[in-house]
Amino acid sequence: MASDYYYTTGDKAGQPKPGTLPAIEDPVATTELPDGFPPKPDDWESVPYDYDVDNGQWVKFDEGLG
């Protein structure tokens, strides 16, 4: 069974065929947070935080769970 999306033989085996990749975005690098976000905690660079979008707050990432 051949794939419409991937080469499965030859040098390109495993690579996507032309035109089959979904469109992606080029990142626009910025350190500015989106409007409406709470300010960064003081230990922002040393402690990983995740944004809790439902409660609009920063939460320490993986705290106690690892």
Next chain:
Amino acid sequence: MSYGTNGSIIGPDNVPTLIAAPGVWSLGEIAEAERDGVWPAPFGGWFASWDPGVSSDVGDATQSGQITLDTSDNIYISAVCNDSSAGAYTSAIAKVQSDGNALVNNYQFNILESSVQKNTRLMGLVAAGTNLYISGDEITTGYAWRAKLNSSYAVQWFGDSGGDKQNVQSGQPSYANTDMKLYVSPNEDIGIHLYYGYYSSYGSYQAIMQPIDAATGYKLYPDSFAGNCYPVMPQSYPTSVAQYISGFAMNTGRMAYIQSSYHSSYGPNNVQFGEADEYIWTGWAGMASARFATGGSSAGWGAYSSAPKICAYQTTGTPGIYLWNAVMGVTGGTYSGDAYFSFWDPYTGGYSGWSKGTRYTVNASDSPATPTGLTIECPPVNDSTDTYCYFVLKDNATGPSQHYLVKHDIANQTAIWQRKILIYKTAHGITGYDVPYIQSMAIDSTDENVYGIFSSMTINTAPCVESIVFKLPTDGTGAATYVAGDYTITYGTSNMTVTSGDILDFGTGAAGNSYTSFANSGTLTTSTSTPTATWDKA
């Protein structure tokens, strides 16, 4: 013992095995087989409590438990040991007898720099062949690490050609967890090391997926391939919002990732996922990444999963190596609170080739508490034929939080069986804040048993130094109440509602890039000791 001649008229005598007794049997023959323990198979499962003996003060904890089976089905477990009063971390690794009667060995595993023990956490334990691939982080200065051990825990390699400390950016802290760790292909040719760190150009923490040579531990780019095999960094939009990977899997040919993602135009929370060959040969440019929402096939953005998990198919060759299963808790939208299973076949369907969706809805009557939703912290596992997928869901109650082990029929979108697992301290009963976590499970080579480890346990509001390890038959037997050390474990039928139907709504515009600014540095060594462990099998 020879058995009486079968009552069959046609064909040869039937011989029973542990899992099958074909043909026609008299009651006497059944009694003989049962008497001799030949058929049906006696219950071979167990629950056990494991205290590695590293930390023992009030407040100490054992976290981030891992379990893995090598190709001979030897059982290895690991956990992080936190001495809370000293603020110190180290780790333990052990081997368990298959019958669960005892530990084969138990070691404290330390990482040192200049002969000084560091605050390290071992949070990745992956067996491939007869070797163990371990990984984790150091939390005082912040770096990730990786190593390969043989079955006697002797170090085969540690770190990278450029150094033993792995950082996303030089001079900035990096960390790992039970999702972002070292993964290794079952044939041990390639590994992919996931870790996350502060990246000053974005002003946020970002995760990378870095392909390595599993034989040496060295990064593929640029050590082996100067123009290929770039690490990949998925990104938020804007990039100032941190990005963490919650689900990752690889098999003998390919890799896949899945994560909650923030993008101001898509939700803003959504699920980003992607797939590529195990070398990630052309980096981000060749990775088939896209996004989905979990609110329904045409519901648009809004519903998402905060920590989706993914597992690889075990079938080798094409198209098996392209196939994946994902399990996730749903946040927002019509199905908020449900857990959702889905099968991804990018080989025939591309990025939107997800199907066989099945929702699991918590049933409050299954629990002593009143849960309203389900999540998952542990990657699912497939059996060897990819017929069934096993996963453990966790409900959102806390007094107690209960788990649900599921044998899921992938093609038929049904649960073959589902079992609740409730853990509490016998002395306290079901009275307090009881929240264990399971972050690792495994299946043996014969598809007869699934294995798991509950750790990071807070029982009766107090952290625990014990983990609960289990081996349970895939036929669903073993429903009972078990007492393992100080803990009571109830294992019994649950009644989550199971509903088939696809709920994913797809979109393009995934964000990421190939990333080459990582840093390797330093020299680390290891040491082991043999603390007195406590192992109590129920």
